[in-house]
Amino acid sequence: MKRHITATIDGEAREFLCDEDQTLLDALRDVLLKTGTKEGCGTGDCGACSVTVDGRLVCACLVLAAEVEGARVETVEGIAQEGVLHPLQRRFLEQAALQCGVCTPGFLVAAKSLLEKNPDPSEKEVRFWLAGNLCRCTGYDKIIRSVLDAAADLRGESG
């Protein structure tokens, strides 16, 4: 028996059918064909599938699709607005904060969520907030710098 779900996904009203035990991640990727959100583990350990549901940062692999009825879901695909990159995306590009790039969608969503709560985080706060997002390529250095610089951009402190 499929469930009918209505939700706002990346700012757009969407309707879709899902299985009762289908995860939000599988619904996003396989039903809505929004493959920008990645699966790295399926057990909530790697953060590659980070999305926000009504502003709350979650692993989409640990949320059932049926739970987002009426909710607002934001993925990496909604971060750039009308073709303009978010400062986080711009900094990630300028500072080479991605190598293979498969963890990048999760990092961007998680970092954006951090900066919405804490516009001026310390390096330590950024590192602990992002400790649920695994990256095997970069050693995190350039990611952390990009987030700190994007935070400064958003505060209007850098050019």
Place this chain on the structure above:
Amino acid sequence: MSEEKKFRWVGTRPIRPDGIDKVTGRANYGADFALPDMLWGKVLRSPHAHARIQSIDLERAKALAGVHAVMTAEDLPDLFAEAAKSNGGHDGFNDLAHNVMARGRVLYHGHAIAAVAATSSAIASQALELIDVEYEPLPHVLDIASAIASDATLVHEDRVTQGVEGAGLSNVANRVQLGHGDPAEGFDLADEVIEREFTTRPVHQGYIEPHACLAQTTPDGRVTLWSSSQGHFMVRDYTAKLLDIDLSLVKVIPAEIGGGFGGKTTVYLEPLAVVLSRKSGRSVKMVMSREEVFRASGPTLGTRIKLKLGATSEGVFTAGEATLHYEGGAFGGSSVMAGCMTIFAPYAFPHVRSTGYDVMVNKPKGAAYRAPGAPMAAFALETVIDEMAERLEVDPVDLRLRNAAKEGTLASFGPRYRRVGCVETLEALRDHPHYSAPLGPHQGRGVAVGFWFNAGLQSSAGVNLNPDGTVTVLSGNPDIGGSRASLALMTAEEFGIEYERVEVVIADTQSIGYTDVTGGSRVTFATGMAVIEAAADVRRQLCERAAVVWEVDAERVVWEDGEARLKGESDQAPLTLAELAQNAGRTGGPISGRAALTARGVGMGFGAHICDVEVDPETGRVEVIRYTAVQDAGRAIHPSYVEGQMQGGAVQGIGWALNEEYVFDSDGKLENPGFLDYRIPVASDVPMIDTVIVEVPNPKHPYGVRGVGEVPIVAPIPAVVNAVYAATGVRFRDLPLSPPKVLAGLDGESAA
């Protein structure tokens, strides 16, 4: 070197061409492809470390609604058994075939034994539970000591040791030996001799993207595969060979790759997806779960290394000797040869010998892992050097500098070094403020050197001029860490045009000539060389076209600063690339260049790392508090991505040193096949990784490139372990240095 060449683009840090796609979610990785008729394939895996397969009953699975195909090894041709039989049981493709699907016996916990394709992932999973397999469990062997014992359980009943005259059946797949001089004589000349034994555990490359592919087949035998790998030509060749299909009928379209580190240089799912697609007449998508990645894709396995080092009281190495046992997993094929070749490589030794044993155990078939075999070898040598420096009362960097390999040094693995940057790298480390910075209580500092050969191999490249003056570059190498950017930079440099005018395309197996895998730190070096040659081909044509326009001999035209110019006194206005491209149809047709080569002249790479740790005496937890990586890149084409390799390799090595290990229970079952229990470093575990790029150009590459991807993982383990010694006074020789082990060491239980 001759006078320093001035570059416009090489050495700058523009945004990578594929960057926008990767920060907006548009880039398609292995699991991101779908077709309208697609089925989902899944694999049934062995619950035993070693067992005979008595029977497999597929009937209940086949009867499940939604299941369209079920397969076992019976559906794969058994093509290489004869070749193996005539070679003491050993054949690489026989091993690969029997690894993708077990035949007769399962050899490790996770070994594939059957696969299904169904209309949904959930139905495929359900079908796996309906496959009835009867096993006869067999004794298993899990560690080197048991595997090489005279009465050992054999992983294979028909294999003799290669490299040993008259060898009998054994778990030792291969024995290798190399070196020069006579170590016994060298140890006689030594004032100090230190001999130690080291052990490491299996670790996984830990790429974030699980293996994934999508296969489409047609009734006339054609195969199309979308696949995430380090080489789509490798996927084509291996899949075709295992299934006995003509290469021309197989097209592999490369997906973006979500990390590989050597682990995606072989196939697991692709041959199965093709068979399932043929049986069902539908397209089949397969994606490994994280548990499957840990249990059934290639880690690098456990090692045991005994190493002896001799030095004079002046700190000159007189001899080195090592015996290396590397587990290769269920089929052998470990990286022990590379371990033997790299273990003494950074230094000059008058007498040196390494003997290696490739040991089969009931664990997953090992795969390449970044600088395969070298990090464990460096762990042994570089910690013994640290101990030697202490015994001789010399600075550990000075001791290394006294013995460092330089141009002309006879390398322990055979050749004499050409120009290498071991000395320059060590000097940069010594002169870095980090090396003399003060330390606090419970803190210690360690240093270590890492070496890797780097690879050349085969590459093809195409360069096409578009009528608007932009340039499309074709490469056959999946871009795993920014190689589109480095290829575009070199192209822009070759033509003297804007970087933004160059687009780099990773072409499928039918659209570019053969190209070896993205591995061996080779892409910017070797494929870069092919791109440079193809660009030279195009420049030559551009000069010819300008000659046609000007009605002069082509020899009178030169290419300078992005335009064709007439040599000598002339009032002819130069012709730009855009002008020539636009008029190409009138001067001889479209302009495109190509090159295909086996790259010679690899530039060997050295790195040297400094690590500071703080050890908590209450818990045994080791925290890396400062880290600096120095490396000779030859030439950094895009320095940000060179730094990225150094930082990523350092942190991967820190994880190997401190946390990561496969844990097997006594039945040979992997107990930690997930990122929660197999803990790779997270952002809060590590500090910023400082980098220093040294540039000692490789004289054999047009831009001096050496290749940078692998060197950075070689030095971290000994750098961390030496730092822990400095902080605690305890020398640890068994990885990883997890808190319980360190605490036991502090309590004197495992101290040397």
